[in-house]
Amino acid sequence: MKNAKAGPLLYGFLVAVLAASIFPLYYSFIVASKDNSVLGEKVPPLIPGGNLVENITRVFDTVDFWLAMQNSFIVASTVAISNVVLGTLAGFAFARLRFKGRDSLFLVVLGTAMVPTQLGVIPLYMLMSDLDWYGTLQAVIVPVLIGSFAVFWMRQACEETVPYELIEAARVDGCSVLRTFWHVGFPAVRPQAAVLGMFTFMTAWNDFFWPLIVLDPNDSPTVQVALSTLASGYYTDYSLMLAGASIAVLPVIAIFVLLSRQIVGGIMQGAVKG
Amino acid sequence: MTVTRPGTEAAPAASVSPSPEPKRFRLSNWDARYTPYLIIAPFFLVFGIFGLYPLIYTAWVSLHDWQLIDGNLGFVGLDNYVELFGDAKFWNALFNTLSLFVLSTVPQLLAALGLAALLDRGLRGSAFWRAGVLLPNVISVAAVALVFAQFFGRDFGIVNFLLGLIGIDPIDWRAETWASHLAVSTMVMWRWTGYNALLYLAAMQSVPKDMYESATLDGAGRWRMFWSITVPSIRPTILFTVVTSTIGGLQLFAEPALFDPGFAANNSTGGSDRQFQTLVLYMYEKGFRLFDAGYAATVAWMLFVVVLLVAVVNFTLTRRIAGKE
Numbered sequence: 001m002k003n004a005k006a007g008p009l010l011y012g013f014l015v016a017v018l019a020a021s022i023f024p025l026y027y028s029f030i031v032a033s034k035d036n037s038v039l040g041e042k043v044p045p046l047i048p049g050g051n052l053v054e055n056i057t058r059v060f061d062t063v064d065f066w067l068a069m070q071n072s073f074i075v076a077s078t079v080a081i082s083n084v085v086l087g088t089l090a091g092f093a094f095a096r097l098r099f100k101g102r103d104s105l106f107l108v109v110l111g112t113a114m115v116p117t118q119l120g121v122i123p124l125y126m127l128m129s130d131l132d133w134y135g136t137l138q139a140v141i142v143p144v145l146i147g148s149f150a151v152f153w154m155r156q157a158c159e160e161t162v163p164y165e166l167i168e169a170a171r172v173d174g175c176s177v178l179r180t181f182w183h184v185g186f187p188a189v190r191p192q193a194a195v196l197g198m199f200t201f202m203t204a205w206n207d208f209f210w211p212l213i214v215l216d217p218n219d220s221p222t223v224q225v226a227l228s229t230l231a232s233g234y235y236t237d238y239s240l241m242l243a244g245a246s247i248a249v250l251p252v253i254a255i256f257v258l259l260s261r262q263i264v265g266g267i268m269q270g271a272v273k274g
Numbered sequence: 275m276t277v278t279r280p281g282t283e284a285a286p287a288a289s290v291s292p293s294p295e296p297k298r299f300r301l302s303n304w305d306a307r308y309t310p311y312l313i314i315a316p317f318f319l320v321f322g323i324f325g326l327y328p329l330i331y332t333a334w335v336s337l338h339d340w341q342l343i344d345g346n347l348g349f350v351g352l353d354n355y356v357e358l359f360g361d362a363k364f365w366n367a368l369f370n371t372l373s374l375f376v377l378s379t380v381p382q383l384l385a386a387l388g389l390a391a392l393l394d395r396g397l398r399g400s401a402f403w404r405a406g407v408l409l410p411n412v413i414s415v416a417a418v419a420l421v422f423a424q425f426f427g428r429d430f431g432i433v434n435f436l437l438g439l440i441g442i443d444p445i446d447w448r449a450e451t452w453a454s455h456l457a458v459s460t461m462v463m464w465r466w467t468g469y470n471a472l473l474y475l476a477a478m479q480s481v482p483k484d485m486y487e488s489a490t491l492d493g494a495g496r497w498r499m500f501w502s503i504t505v506p507s508i509r510p511t512i513l514f515t516v517v518t519s520t521i522g523g524l525q526l527f528a529e530p531a532l533f534d535p536g537f538a539a540n541n542s543t544g545g546s547d548r549q550f551q552t553l554v555l556y557m558y559e560k561g562f563r564l565f566d567a568g569y570a571a572t573v574a575w576m577l578f579v580v581v582l583l584v585a586v587v588n589f590t591l592t593r594r595i596a597g598k599e
Contacts, residue, residue, distance in 0.1 A: 006395045018406040021468065024421045031424060044432045089313040099310040112321050116581050118525050119574040120328030122335055122567050127328065143324035146317045177309040206414035208528045213562055224416040231420060232538030238424045245417035256412050260405035268476035
């Protein structure tokens with residue numbers, strides 16, 4: 001390595017950074033396990049209490065958290081599957097098929113990532129009302145069925161792993177484009193497709209702004225929308241709120257623990273080549 | 275990639291020579307020529323219908339008296355804009371947006387740069403440290419906002435407790451403009467510093483090592499090398515993060531929304547006195563609380579202009595600063 005070897009001071013500092021990364025999650029679990037009265041004490045608690053189950057029960061009593069989890073799960077898995085399928089197809093086309101305007105179209109795809117589409121929510125909402133989609137899950141699913149990130153990511157994966165020779169062989173054998181994709185392209189990028197799926201799942205699971213607008217918080221909430229409902233009592237009930245938050249982050253943390261290496265690798269690869 | 279005559283487009287993508295193809299490929303000419311467009315079409319359709327069209331249509335809506343429930347009540351020209359420019363709440367939201375943007379982005383990117391430099395120093399267990407700094411980024415913004423709302427509580431928040439230890443009186447984080455901006459920026463920083471650090475780290479690792487070696491021979495110190503070799507070498511990545519953080523930072527919504535206990539109760543957005551109401555929050559309030567779609571679209575379109583302006587200014591500035599040799 002180009003610089004001097006890392007010393008204990010550096011490791012000490014990084015441990016502090018790590019602690020700062022984890023502390024809010026840990027603290028949210030602590031608060032979730034406490035009686036609210038304990039939180040009124042002078043010194044903030046740092047050790048879990050015994051009220052976790054009770055607080056979680058209260059979460060499910062206050063809002064229909066099962067429904068919210070179920071909705072979030074439906075939304076996030078649909079969005080993940082669709083991004084994987086459509087993203088892999090488009091990525092394969094951009095990486096390994098030849099067609100007029102390919103490179104400029106891909107630049108357009110990259111450019112769309114910079115467009116602040118959030119600012120179009122007013123007409124988007126009107127569109128959803130016209131379609132009679134207010135309060136339905138498709139209103140949050142359809143607009144993100146395929147995103148520029150999926151196309152970019154799968155194009156890169158195809159560039160790296162799908163050999164031209166195999167495509168050529170398949171085409172000489174008379175395979176159609178789609179069959180070539182299915183037999184040669186897709187098998188080669190399956191691992192990257194899986195990471196993309198998990199990544200998209202997390203993003204869709206965490207989405208807040210648009211679901212808050214287009215879903216009915218009482219009728220069709222996602223987990224994130226339900227979380228904001230938990231915050232709307234007469235007084236701020238932190239044990240309740242953070243018990244909800246603790247449940248809401250569990251699926252994402254599980255995915256992250258399993259796939260952190262791939263997720264980190266993906267972000268860093270994208271940075272260099274994008 | 276070889277360029278072929280249109281008639282030979284159907285050749286297998288991998289063909290290295292533009293030699294005439296066997297006859298049976300002609301049969302699949304249509305397939306090879308048009309299927310690529312078919313399979314990239316979904317992206318452009320979805321983006322066009324649910325991304326680009328609503329954004330552009332926003333400009334059209336802003337020229338009307340348009341109510342979310344009653345619908346279009348007629349063309350009013352630039353009336354909404356005239357009203358907006360005289361609207362103190364708009365200027366307040368614009369100020370908050372810019373203030374939160376600067377407070378959250380500048381320290382964040384500098385911290386990310388420093389963190390990346392540290393992560394670039396041949397650490398043992400590098401995968402572990404990288405995952406650790408990225409963790410905040412995968413946590414949902416709603417959950418983050420709720421935890422930080424507790425951290426910055428006036429009476430029992432952990433931040434005031436810590437400040438108390440060094441003799442600082444409790445701060446009412448939600449009541450005061452600067453305090454609330456600091457608190458909201460902290461959330462943004464917590465979520466995004468590690469992510470940007472990883473982008474910088476990736477770029478730093480592709481800087482040729484011999485550049486450092488010759489600088490070391492010339493007797494340059496680490497600090498000097500960082501600013502005169504590392505930073506200019508990763509300029510494209512810095513530009514990229516500056517532009518993306520600008521676009522994101524000017525559109526803050528969830529953090530300031532959920533920092534206000536009155537938000538979910540439908541009482542207020544962005545503080546009792548709009549101390550931390552951003553433009554997106556103001557747009558939300560106008561559009562989805564007061565159902566004035568025309569006016570909300572006007573706010574949105576002005577914010578779009580602000581985003582464009584700031585992105586261009588930042589891009590130019592950063593290119594100049596990071597580029598000086």
